[in-house]
Amino acid sequence: MRALGVLDGLLQSQRGDLFPWVPVLFGIGIGLFFSLRVEPGLAHYLWGTGMASAALAMLWRGDRQDAVVFLGWILLLVALGFATAGLRAHTVEAPVLQYRSYGAVEGRVIAIDRSARDRLRITLDQPFLDRNSPDQTPARVRLSLPDGARVPRIGDRVMTTAHLMPPQGPVEPHGFDFRRHAWFQQLGAVGYTRVPVLIVSHGPRDLPVEQLRQRLSTGIRSQMPVATGGFASAITTGDRSAIPRAALEALRASNLAHLLAISGLHMGLLAGVVFGGLRLLLALAPAIAQRLDTKKVAAVGALLTASAYLLLSGMQVASTRAYIMVAMMLVAVLLDRRALSLRVVALAAMVILLLRPESLLSPGFQMSFAATTALIVIFGGLRDRLTPSSPRWLRMVAGVVLSSLIAGLATAPFGAAHFNMISHYGLLANVLAVPVMGALVVPAAVLALCLAPVGAAWAGLALMDLGISWILFVANWVAALDGAQGAVTMPPASVLPLMAFGGLLLGLWRGRLRLLGVPVLIGGALIWYGSPRPEVLVAPNGGIVGVLTAEGRALSRAKGHGYAAERWAENDGSLQTQKEDAQLWPLIAGPEASGKSVTAYLAASDQRLTHVIGKAAAEAMTECTAGEVIISAKSVAPIGDCLVFDADALNRLGSVQMDAEGRWISVQDVVGTRLWSRDPETSQSSP
Template identity: 70%
Template structure:
């Protein structure tokens, strides 16, 4: 009871400012759901309901202390978040391919994108897969197309012959889990084809908006050079498939890749341009302006424009968040209320987390809301201060500089944790590029869209091209500067939650206690700095092994299995290529009796304490010849093995169940299966 009294006193200073904590508590419930190593059953949800009932009882207390009420709501919201995440995971359940296959694939094209290796990909639904029974056929598959393949139309039914495999687990136990990502997209298989994709049936109904997006994207790219046309299509329709890989790399290196995401910047600029333009047009007609509320008419028009833009963009997390913010802002204009506040951000977060709880784990959600929350808090705190003094051009310059600095600082930890890269000159690039985006590119895009129905979009596209050329010039120039990029190693599991808690407490809490968020951030930084990378990493299929040495991680292969090699290098905070890493591998075949008897290609070195000989059996000849091993051997192979001896074996059969494996600094071996546990998305496939 005394604790409730203390909490009650603390909450006296927070009256009217507690609503932004609702999505924080809701997200906590979602985070608990995804952190479990087992799939919750009826008993667990029943326990959650009982806990929620306990929270309801606290709400019904007769004395109505603020502390009791807050605890009651907190319990209810956390349990609700947990339950919503569970319902979402169950609602998207669909068959997942459990083995590799090769054969005919037939389906309807529903999405087109481009991989990180610049390969065109298509996503298919309404599938027919060779001899696979309909009840076991995945709902969707994604295929990489051969180089130079013709891009099919959205909605057409196609057929090809393809290699398919289940979505793969993380390339290291604590890494990004693509299987979980694919589960929530109902993606039951991925693969590639080396033959043409044939259209067997024309465009079907039901994908009108996606078809419009594709036609609009194609029209834009056909009238502009490849680089600028791909950029223009990305910010107009969300289609990034036309952007050259070199342009993407330059934008990422200069911290300008966020300009490609249809987010608050684009949605806000579009709504502001339409809102201001309509008010100006109404003001030019005094009889009309005097008889109606021009401001509210302009708000309705801007809301309609933003709604259309959301539909065209594909309603991704960032664009949905931006739309909710814009809709609330324009709704506030219609109701004569305050337009922008942390309450609006909280409402947007609740909507997205309710519809897509899994987005909490993605960089898009984290970076988008981190930037928006920090910007509103900072600009709200300095309202009427230095940024509002001096001539108008100076206010704009200070605003752009400050917003770039604040947004960059707020998103930097999340970007570094997910992508392991830091752009050292990102502030410079944003100061030079963002104003052009707002003053040239977005207004020109609106002009082109308005004139397109009458076939007069050329002037708008020409102006867009000039603005985008400038942005790409800045991106390439900044990316070419010495030391433009730095690499950071992957943080431990608890670092990002601590950063989020510290930052949110610093922004949302009222009173001197908010400064306790700084020690939390400091502790998170120390934990990140002290995080140790695994001495040994084994890929999920056993095709490549990485061992940490004094000179960095060395790899057992110079070619092949590039995805795992790239992710390991990123997580290590290394910019070394796969070939450079492989050159560090020392050969120790002479000192190992096991290796001395093996023909074919093998690799080995000493790992752990006490030292053990790690042997990577690379080809089939060596795998078939391995019949004996020593107790001090750790053997890795992409082929099945059955050696006699007490050695530790990670072969194809073992890794099919374990997934990727790492050796800890204390010598323990931990697999992806140990970390993930028994979840819906880990029950099918390797």
């Protein structure tokens, strides 16, 4: 009971400031759901029901002590988060292709984007796959198109012949699980085509928003240069398919890629420009200004504009969060009330987690809310300490520098963990580019929209071109500086939750206990810094092997299987190319290495690793010795006391790794058997 008394005292000190913890507790339940290695069954949901029942009992009997009520809310919110994630996972369930195939594909185009390798991609729904029964046909299929392919329109029904496969698992046991990502997008097959895509029919107007987005994007790009046009279409419609890869890489290297995401910056600037512009126009008409509350009329206009912008943006996590916050503030204007910023952020987080609980795992959600929460907390603390005695221009510059620094520090751990890169001159780039975004690019976009009905949108687009040209110039200049980018290793799974909790404790808790967030953050950073990378990595299909050396990760092949090689290099915190890493293999190779079978000696575990390359080498692999590890993309059956990771084993286990103690761990060991990780028989051929 004494513990409850202490907790009750702590809660009394936080009265009025506990609502921001609601999405945190809800998110813990979601995180528990995704951390399981087995799909939740009756026992798990009975456990959740028991938690909810205990929580309700505490809430019912907790009228005399806040601590009991608080514990009840903790149990209830965690249970609800767990149940919401489970419901969402089953609601989006759709067939997944169970084999690799080549054949006719037909479907309706619902999305167009670009891959990480700058290949144009289309996503099809209502697909027809050759020799597939309707009940086994995926809900959606994504195809990469050949260079120079004709780009269809949204809503067109197209057909082609394509190589298809199920969504693939992680390239290493603790890596990004594309299967899980695809599951929640109902993406049941991915692949590529090397032949033209034929348009069967132009679809009806049953995708009005998507078709409008494509028309606007095409119209903008047709009146602007390639680089700036792609940027402009990205920030107005969310369509990034036309951004040149060189420009995108420069924006990422200079930490300006966030300008492409329709987020709080864009939504806030747009709503602010429309709100201020409407109030100014109404003020110029005294007859109207004397009869109407121009402030509320402007708020309605800004709210309608923000709503339209949300639809055009594709309703991504960042834009949805920004819209909710802007809408809440505009509604507060209509109701003559003041919005509480942290409450609005918490409400936005709850709405997104209720609709898309899987967003909790995405970098967009994590970075968006980390930056917003940090900015509100720090600027809220500074608001009462700053005086308006300084010149206005100096305060504006200081605001831009400080906001860029705060947002950069808040998002740095998440960006580094997900993308393995840090931009060393990101603050400089943001100080030079963000003011131009707010003062020129966004107002010019609004001007272009207003002038479009009279055919004069070109004037606004010309101004946008000037502003975007400057932003791209800054991005290229900063990216070209020596040491502009640094690489970091992939952290263990525990690091980001630990650092997020430390940051939340610092930002949301009132009183001295918030300082406990500092050692929590430091502890997460130390775990990250001290975590070793796997000694050996084997690709999911056994096509390439990587062995860690003092000079980097030696690769068994200099060409092919580039996706796995690139991801391994990123996760190792290395900037070397696959060809450079392959040159390290001879340093660890045995004398029997050949073009078809390469060997490496693992000194740390006293094992000999043989990577069998090609069908002929696999057929010749009939014997092995004790302590030898055989890896092959084909099926092999050597005689001897050795460990074999061949096509059959890897189809079942996924990619595998060996840690510093010589233990072998597979994706199956880490991920387990979930809805999205039930292993398709990728080695089978099409029926």
